Amino acid sequence: ETGVTQTPRHLVMGMTNKKSLKCEQHLGHNAMYWYKQSAKKPLELMFVYNFKEQTENNSVPSRFSPECPNSSHLFLHLHTLQPEDSALYLCASSQGPGTGTYEQYFGPGTRLTVT
Amino acid sequence: SQQGEEDPQALSIQEGENATMNCSYKTSINNLQWYRQNSGRGLVHLILIRSNEREKHSGRLRVTLDTSKKSSSLLITASRAADTASYFCATDGLSNQGGKLIFGQGTELSVKP
Numbered sequence: 001e002t003g004v005t006q007t008p009r010h011l012v013m014g015m016t017n018k019k020s021l022k023c024e025q026h027l028g029h030n031a032m033y034w035y036k037q038s039a040k041k042p043l044e045l046m047f048v049y050n051f052k053e054q055t056e057n058n059s060v061p062s063r064f065s066p067e068c069p070n071s072s073h074l075f076l077h078l079h080t081l082q083p084e085d086s087a088l089y090l091c092a093s094s095q096g097p098g099t100g101t102y103e104q105y106f107g108p109g110t111r112l113t114v115t
Numbered sequence: 116s117q118q119g120e121e122d123p124q125a126l127s128i129q130e131g132e133n134a135t136m137n138c139s140y141k142t143s144i145n146n147l148q149w150y151r152q153n154s155g156r157g158l159v160h161l162i163l164i165r166s167n168e169r170e171k172h173s174g175r176l177r178v179t180l181d182t183s184k185k186s187s188s189l190l191i192t193a194s195r196a197a198d199t200a201s202y203f204c205a206t207d208g209l210s211n212q213g214g215k216l217i218f219g220q221g222t223e224l225s226v227k228p
Binding site for chain 1: 145146148150155156157158159160163203207215216217218219220221
């Protein structure tokens with residue numbers, strides 16, 4: 001148990017569906033991250049939020065829309081996805097910039113399958 | 116540019132043996148971190164080594180860092196079947212703000228009982 005939870009753990013959706021992934025951290029951290037992990041590929045950083053502000057968008061297609069209402073919650077809204085978007089989506093948090101401590105704490109991930 | 120390329124991609128050993136994984140990176144860093152991932156789960160932070168450190172220990176883990184060669188190694192001593200997992204290095208580059216990490220492709224370690 002890392003203090004970062006993700007729901008749902010598994011999601012199957014059609015290409016025309018709209019769904020959302022949720023991440024919550026109970027660690028008092030100020031930075032949150034979304035990663036995509038596909039088979040045989042390194043973790044791909046998607047978005048970074050520091051103090052609720054988006055500080056990184058790693059050229060992610062607009063069919064992925066993040067939302068960070070506060071430092072403890074992070075969402076990833078999904079719409080009109082493609083089969084190649086099927087992957088494990090991981091959320092992480094860390095203390096944030098200026099703390100000198102950058103180890104990240106990961107949630108268990110959401111296994112997404114797009115049909 | 117991609118940071119953190121691990122070598123080997125896969126490693127299979129017997130319980131009790133030592134496992135060594137290597138990581139190379141391309142640009143200057145603040146620190147380098149190692150993470151472990153059990154199949155289909157989230158990553159767990161193992162150890163962080165700062166750019167001014169050369170070696171660090173944590174239990175059965177030993178990490179070295181050679182900034183002149185831009186490389187790091189993770190040694191797991193007296194391995195156990197429970198150490199079976201994927202291991203990733205991740206670099207926090209000097210130009211980063213906000214603690215962004217770049218992960219390598221990982222080494223899949225299999226420890227046979």
